[in-house]
Amino acid sequence: MLNPCSIWDRLDTVPEVGDGRTAALLTALTCEDNAPFAVRHFRPLPGEIAGRLSIDTQSSSAAGPSGTVERGFDVDQTNRSxxxxxxxxxxxxxxxxxxxxxxxxxxxxxxxxxxxxTATPYASVSRRGADGTEVLVALVTAYLPEARDGWEWCVDEAAAGRTGFAADLGVLAAGLHAAMATPSPTFPDPVRHAVPVPAPAKGSWWLRADEALREALALTGGEDGDWLAERSGALRAGLAPLAAPAGAGAETAGTPLIRVHGDLHVGQVLRWRDGYAVIDFDGNPTVTGADPFQPAARDLAQLTTSLEHVGQVAIRRRDAPGPMIAEWAATARAVLQEAYLERLTALGHAALLDRSLLGAFEIEQECRELVYAARHLPRWRYAPMGVLRSQYP
Known part of the structure; x- marks a missing residue:
């Protein structure tokens, strides 16, 4: 049997599914010398996995007494899982x-x-370059059996008119935010407070949202673009609460800020055999240079708007009646937000939510959805436009 630590010499390219290098990586996570790679451990691997893995000396394939094997996901992914x-x-x-x-x-x-x-995190693997730079190579987490993301299971709920799940989502999001606000050795000071920033200033919430609106107006053409331009004044007025953080002033603390998920939509919530799990803490791929400390309302607003998008998907792909979906979305939103605040309060963190910011962050999110559609997925435009048309008739 090969020395498990020799796998580090064979990671010059991303492993293919089934070539054994992924399984071999798991055996090498506890090696003392991984240079130029570095391993950061969060929890031990399941004992049955750690004990079953080996590296075949002939094929370098993953094999063990129980026939441990590798397989990929039957979905398109930016990364390779x-x-x-x-x-x-x-x-x-x-x-x-x-x-x-x-x-x-x-x-x-x-x-x-x-x-x-969440999917239990086990380890991260990075690689250091000769120039001192470091890149993240891989993340190792638990596999969640029978998992489906929200663009599948939540669309089923919308088409059936069921809203009971929304309370579970609210509890999940509140638990995440309360955990983010809890001190740890990694984040010993996890809660900050907003300070007054003049609205036009670089880095202000209002400027970030206004830039998103401007991009959406510039990139959305045709009848949708004309409709959007006609309502640009109303949309910009809706961003006004972001011009000055609620409570911010010379002598008072501003809105509490925590490290938010940053890309919290139903697609990041898996429904699996044992419940729900939030995943993908890589940040928002459409936003660069954003401060990791943001109001909890930003996450909640994105999660809420994603329910509206689910409704639009159900209309287009499941022929769900528009009036029924409008009622479904309104109820699901209300249930989610109520459950969120109740759970956040029960956990002693009610102050994290500044509700005055929710509407403005929702507008910003719809603008970002339009920008994403224009740049990466044109067919997605129908979802944010359907939501905006329903809200600004």
């Missing part, structure tokens, strides 16, 4: 992502805070 032994997932970043990257620190923090409503 490999399931090993039906217990562990290794997400290979393609290409490796330059640091700073939020996921490793967030994994360490959530582990310390005792947050378990």
């Amino acid at each position: 490999v399931v090993v032994g039906e217990r562990v997932v290794v997400k290979w970043l393609t290409p490796p992502a330059p640091f700073p990257q939020p996921a490793p620190d967030v994994f360490a923090h959530l582990t310390s805070a005792g947050f378990t409503a």
Whole structure:
């Protein structure tokens, strides 16, 4: 049998599914000398996985007494995820992502805070270059059996008119935010407070949202673009609460800020055999240079708007009646937000939510959806436009 630590010499390219290098990586996570790679541990691997893996000396394929095998996911992904032994997932970043990257620190923090409503994080793997730079190569987490993301299971709920799930989402989001606000060795000071920033100033919430609106107006053409332009004044007026953080002043603390998920929509919430799990703490791929400390309302607004998008998907793909979906979305939103605030209060963190910001962040999010559609997925435009048309008739 080969020395498990020799796998580090064979990671010059991203492993293919089934070539054994992903399983071999799991055996090498505890090696003392991984240079030029570095391993950061969060929790031990499941014992049955750690004990079953080996490296075949002839084929370098993953094999063991119980026939441990690798397989991929039957979905399109930006990165390459490999399931090993039906217990562990290794997400290979393609290409490796330059640091700073939020996921490793967030994994360490959530582990310390005792947050378990996610795929259990086991380790991260990075590589250091000769010039001192570091890139994130892989993330190792638990595999969640029978998992479906919200663009599948939540659309089923919308088409059926069911809203009971929304309370579970609210509780999940509140638990995540309460955990983010809990001190840990990784984030010893996890809560900050907004300070007054003049609305036009660089870095202000209002400017960021206004720029999103301007981009949406510039990139959305045709009848949708004309409709959007006619309502640009109303949309910009809706951003006004972001011009000065609520409560911010010379002598008072401003809105509480925490490290938010940053891309919290139903697609990041898996429904699996044992419940719900929030995943993907890599940040928002459409926003660069954003401060990781944001109001909790930003996450909640994005999660809420994603319910509206689910409704639009149900109308288009499941022929769900528009009036029924409008009622479904309104009810689901209300249930989610009520459950969120109740759970946040029960956890002693009610002050984290500044409700005055929700509407403005929702407008900003719809603008970002339009920008994303224009730049990456034109067919997606119908979803944010359907929401805006229903809200600004």
